[in-house]
Amino acid sequence: MFRKDYLLRMMEEMTEAIGKVFTLKQQRKHTEALSELDELMRRQFGLNLSLLNSLPAEDVIEMFRFRGMIEVDNLQQAARLIEEEAYIYQEKAKVEGIDDQERMDAEDEAVIRLMRSLHFYLYALNHGANPKLLDAPERVEGVLGLTKEYELPARTERQLALYREQQGRYDQAENSWYRLLQLGAEFPVSYRDDVQAFYERLSPLTDEQLEQGGLPRNEVEEGLAELSRQEMNS
Incomplete structure (x- = not known):
């Protein structure tokens, strides 16, 4: 009180x-x-x-x-x-x-x-x-x-990605994560693990939940596969 x-x-x-x-x-x-x-x-x-x-x-x-x-x-x-x-x-x-x-x-x-x-x-x-x-x-x-x-500072873009995920707007969260990945060459911090964790949090969700969030399962799986390819090529 x-x-x-x-x-x-x-x-x-x-x-x-x-x-x-x-x-x-x-x-x-x-x-x-x-x-x-x-x-x-x-x-x-x-x-x-x-x-x-x-x-x-x-x-x-x-x-x-x-x-x-x-x-x-x-x-x-x-x-x-x-x-x-x-x-x-x-x-x-x-x-x-x-x-x-x-x-x-x-x-x-x-x-x-x-x-x-x-x-x-x-x-x-x-x-x-x-x-x-x-x-x-x-x-x-x-x-x-x-x-x-304007381009958001990287730390703010990260908070926005987490916030969009919390809202269930997974497509917009993914957009923020990929903007951060594109900035990776300019910053000492790698966001790859954050992006992988994002996809892994989505994987257990139902197809309906993913569809409602604008990110169908096939796109989640493609995102994880692309991260794996990048890791193998690095």
Whole structure:
């Protein structure tokens, strides 16, 4: 009960703060809007947005570890604040009278924050966060729509693959895994074992389940066979 009340209080405070931010954005008071979000982050988590956007994502996630567990519901709330910060930069980029460099800088800052919030949403959902707390699945789809022209960081693509599998959207999960395999030559981390594990998790499913997920059994078997051929040729 205490935990539930604690989360509800945090949600109420966040909702109130985002309402203030919305008003400040309408008034084009972008600096004040950013300060409002930063202050909320400090009050709720003892962190600031600059730190959350500058450290490696894995280090930020570790900051939400308490008694050996990542507090994923807190993490998705932090993701929501970072997402809102991105929208402030988007609005800033639309202001008339700023020069092209300022506009491009604001657009870049928005994309960086959208990517960061997406990673944290996905990680939280993949590790048991309450999907109803912030309507996180809908927020994920919204951020994906806004960033569809950009290549996701490898660590985020991996979380997306796991998330699509969790949703039962196996064809989309496979697409993410193969994007990672294509990146393999550029990164020291090999995703081949992850892809094989993905197919092996699907193998025991029924034909109907696989069909519903957009990945028929013959494609699962072909995927495993292709990985075997690649291993033999390597």
